[in-house]
Amino acid sequence: MKALLLWIAIAYPVPHTAHTVDRLLPPPQTWVCPAKTFASDIPTRSGSWRYPPNIILCHRGPVNMGRTEKAVGYWKRLGYEFGNIKIAPSDDYGCATGQVPYSTIMIDIPSQGFKMGTHLGTTKTWRNNDTGQIFKAKIEIMSAWGDSERILEHELGHAMGFDDVHHVGHIMNGSWSLGGYGTEGLKK
Ligand SMILES: [Zn+2]
Numbered sequence: 001m002k003a004l005l006l007w008i009a010i011a012y013p014v015p016h017t018a019h020t021v022d023r024l025l026p027p028p029q030t031w032v033c034p035a036k037t038f039a040s041d042i043p044t045r046s047g048s049w050r051y052p053p054n055i056i057l058c059h060r061g062p063v064n065m066g067r068t069e070k071a072v073g074y075w076k077r078l079g080y081e082f083g084n085i086k087i088a089p090s091d092d093y094g095c096a097t098g099q100v101p102y103s104t105i106m107i108d109i110p111s112q113g114f115k116m117g118t119h120l121g122t123t124k125t126w127r128n129n130d131t132g133q134i135f136k137a138k139i140e141i142m143s144a145w146g147d148s149e150r151i152l153e154h155e156l157g158h159a160m161g162f163d164d165v166h167h168v169g170h171i172m173n174g175s176w177s178l179g180g181y182g183t184e185g186l187k188k
Helices: 002-011 065-076 093-097 151-159
Strands: 054-057 085-087 104-108 121-127 133-141
Touching (some): 054 065, 065 085, 065 151, 093 104, 104 151, 133 151
Parallel strands (some): 054 104, 104 133
Antiparallel strands (some): 121 133
């Protein structure tokens, strides 16, 4: 037994690199959003904006301008319109307090209440219950996953009013590993 363990130790030396979370690919079975059991196969849209929303990137936020423009471009190609994208200064009141201005999608790192480890991002929308009109939204993404493929695009989909789907390969699939860039049912 001892010889076997020694052989394993020699054959498989313990790597000296520490485990880090800044990998580009999230591990399998990671949820982009809090897992939902009532997701459908075709995207349902439960809200929409009256005017193109502006986007504010909080100073400490998970994504930079380039990453945001890429994700916004994905939705623009589907026919959705956006206002200005700007990076908030480090003393921005809205980012510091979590208060999102009207007509704005704010993107920040998770606030208190975000269940670490079960999902990578979350989106909250404020809307008129009668008309479904969305008047502001807040996207929160763990900073380690801000640059990862599809996560910001997925969360922007929620900010556009879309719900999660089961459809494999679809951008709105709530499971990261079962998702993709599929746009079925999203074109405006
Ligand atoms: Zn989702």
